[in-house]
Amino acid sequence: xxxxxxxxxxxxxxxxxxxxxxxxxxxxxxxxxxxxxxxxxxxxxxxxxxxxxxxxxxxxxxxxxxxxxxxxxxxxxxxxxxxxxxxxxxxxxxxxxxxxxxxxxxxxxxxxxxxxxxxxxxxxxxxxxxxxxxxxxxxxxxxxxxxxxxxxxxxxxxxxxxxxxxxxxxxxxxxxxxxxxxxxxxxxxxxxxxxxxxxxxxxxxxxxxxxxxxxxxxxxxxxxxxxxxxxxxxxxxxxxxxxxxxx
Amino acid sequence: xxxxxxxxxxxxxxxxxxxxxxxxxxxxxxxxxxxxxxxxxxxxxxxxxxxxxxxxxxxxxxxxxxxxxxxxxxxxxxxxxxxxxxxxxxxxxxxxxxxxxxxxxxxxxxxxxxxxxxxxxxxxxxxxxxxxxxxxxxxxx
Numbered sequence: 129x130x131x132x133x134x135x136x137x138x139x140x141x142x143x144x145x146x147x148x149x150x151x152x153x154x155x156x157x158x159x160x161x162x163x164x165x166x167x168x169x170x171x172x173x174x175x176x177x178x179x180x181x182x183x184x185x186x187x188x189x190x191x192x193x194x195x196x197x198x199x200x201x202x203x204x205x206x207x208x209x210x211x212x213x214x215x216x217x218x219x220x221x222x223x224x225x226x227x228x229x230x231x232x233x234x235x236x237x238x239x240x241x242x243x244x245x246x247x248x249x250x251x252x253x254x255x256x257x258x259x260x261x262x263x264x265x266x267x268x269x270x271x272x273x274x275x276x277x278x279x280x281x282x283x284x285x286x287x288x289x290x291x292x293x294x295x296x297x298x299x300x301x302x303x304x305x306x307x308x309x310x311x312x313x314x315x316x317x318x319x320x321x322x323x324x325x326x327x328x329x330x331x332x333x334x335x336x337x338x339x340x341x342x343x344x345x346x347x348x349x350x351x352x353x354x355x356x357x358x359x360x361x362x363x364x365x366x367x368x369x370x371x372x373x374x375x
Numbered sequence: 376x377x378x379x380x381x382x383x384x385x386x387x388x389x390x391x392x393x394x395x396x397x398x399x400x401x402x403x404x405x406x407x408x409x410x411x412x413x414x415x416x417x418x419x420x421x422x423x424x425x426x427x428x429x430x431x432x433x434x435x436x437x438x439x440x441x442x443x444x445x446x447x448x449x450x451x452x453x454x455x456x457x458x459x460x461x462x463x464x465x466x467x468x469x470x471x472x473x474x475x476x477x478x479x480x481x482x483x484x485x486x487x488x489x490x491x492x493x494x495x496x497x498x499x500x501x502x503x504x505x506x507x508x509x510x511x512x513x514x515x516x
Contacts (some may be wrong), residue, residue, distance in 0.1 A: 142391040196407075225392035233392055266486030288408055291397040335475060336411045354479030 133208055134215035136167055137178065140226050143296055148226060150217070151175075157212060161285040164192050167230075168216070175197040180230035187344060192281035193220040194230050200282035200342045221285040240297050243323050244305035249316025274307035274352055276345040283339035283349050289332055296332040297323075299339035299349030306352040309359075318330040325360045333357075413464075414471045422465035423457070473498040 130155045140148035153174055155166045163183055171178045183189040186203045197217050200230045206217060224232035255263075284290050290298050305324055308318045313357035324330055333353045338352040398404070402412040415509035434445035475502060476498060 138392050142393070145393075147395060178500070222395075223397075225394045226392060227392055247503055264486075269486055269488075270483070274485055288411075293403065334411070334415070335479075336408065337475075337478075338411075340478075341407070348478070349480070351478045354475075355481050358479060 129158055130213050131217050133166070133212055135163075136215050136217045137167070137230070138217075138219040138226075140220075141230050142228060148220075151163045152215070157208060159207070159209045161208050161324050163194070163201070163206045163208060163216060163218060166208060166216070166252075167203065176190065179228045188278055190278035192365055193221055193280040193282045193285070195222060195285065201286040202280060202282070202344045206322070207343060209241060209339075215335070220364060221281060223285055223287070223291040224281070232281075234281060234297070236294065237279075237284060237298065237301070239302060240301045241279070243300050244308075245316055245320055245323075246300075246301075246304045246308055248311065249319055250310065250313075251315050259296040261313040263312055269360035270312070272309070274303045274347055276343055277349075278306055280344065282342045282344060283347075285344040286338040288336055288338070289334055293328070295328040297326075297329040297346070299353065300347075302330060302333075302356065303347055303349035306356055309356075321360070325363075330356050330360060413467065417464040417468035417471075419459040421468055422459045424465060427458075469502060473502070 130156075135153045135155055137153060138148045139145075139151045152269075153170045154168075155167045155169050155174075158165075164185065167182075168180065169181055171180075180192070180194070180203075182204065184194040188203045190202075192255050193200060195218070196203065196206050197211065197248055198219075200221060203218070220226045220230045220231065220232045224234065224236070226300070233318050248261075270343075275302055279300060281300065285298055290296050302324065305320050308314045309320060328351050333350070335350060335354060337350045340348045344347065402408045431445060434441045449458075473495045477495040480494055482489045482494065
């Protein structure tokens with residue numbers, strides 16, 4: 129087995145470059161190293177100017193998402209050994225503007241996420257003295273899968289609809305709206321409906337399904353969107369059949 | 376590396392982000408994308424079958440001669456080729472549709488989500504039974 133492996137890393141400096149280019153690095157090949165370890169090695173020993181986001185190294189902070197050989201991956205969970213001996217190509221996430229090297233601008237996603245009101249909405253907050261909002265294991269189960277989202281944006285990088293239509297709300301934002309809609313403690317489904325039922329939101333999705341395939345936390349955003357389409361369609365039918373208010 | 380001379384200068388408050396345009400041929404870049412586009416295109420061939428059926432019914436309503444003439448059209452090699460092609464697309468359409476239906480529907484029984492095969496399975500079963508019944512109806516003579 130070779131003792132080094134080649135990394136082709138996308139570099140972009142907004143001060144001097146018009147477009148990104150690839151730079152090759154030779155890093156030690158260790159079977160317990162992930163792509164993020166290799167990037168840290170490069171930054172420590174070879175080129176301190178290499179810029180990328182990372183934090184927890186254990187697949188929960190959602191910062192180290194990049195394209196590894198064209199596939200959206202959390203680099204902290206992507207082993208070099210799975211690609212050896214071929215060179216590993218590391219690029220910033222697709223469909224986002226590149227700020228520098230492997231860092232993308234996530235402003236668009238953050239704005240869209242905020243529009244979904246991803247927090248518990250109550251018609252009336254009960255006083256703290258009355259205690260918590262209790263929930264049964266079944267009620268937890270109803271939304272738990274969607275609550276696993278870590279906002280890593282791999283789903284946006286995999287979604288061709290988001291690439292072609294930047295107005296599309298995107299997989300994670302809709303899945304997180306659904307996470308709160310399905311929460312028994314939440315009463316904000318009606319507040320989220322006008323945002324969700326737009327052409328640029330759920331109806332923009334053509335069910336390519338790539339978001340679900342690349343999701344490192346098995347959230348199934350594609351499923352969440354289709355399930356909400358069903359909810360929205362039934363809501364529309366109800367409003368036609370019972371215009372006096374069957375909601 | 377290209378020179379940045381053509382683009383406005385970088386300043387701290389206006390960092391120059393690099394935006395890449397999506398290629399017109401994005402759907403050829405991954406098998407998963409191509410499969411999705413084929414799935415979408417398959418609806419055209421579903422429509423071909425429907426239109427063909429409507430023409431068939433129309434020919435039938437105009438009497439035996441018109442129907443015989445229509446059958447003559449169906450026997451031409453081009454129409455047979457189109458029908459064979461359409462057939463495979465319609466099969467592809469149906470299989471992908473039933474598989475996706477399981478993911479679009481979240482049915483809960485006793486707090487647990489019903490597994491996907493319990494939703495797509497009956498769909499496939501109904502498809503096979505109905506197809507077999509129609510085949511029996513048409514081919515029994």
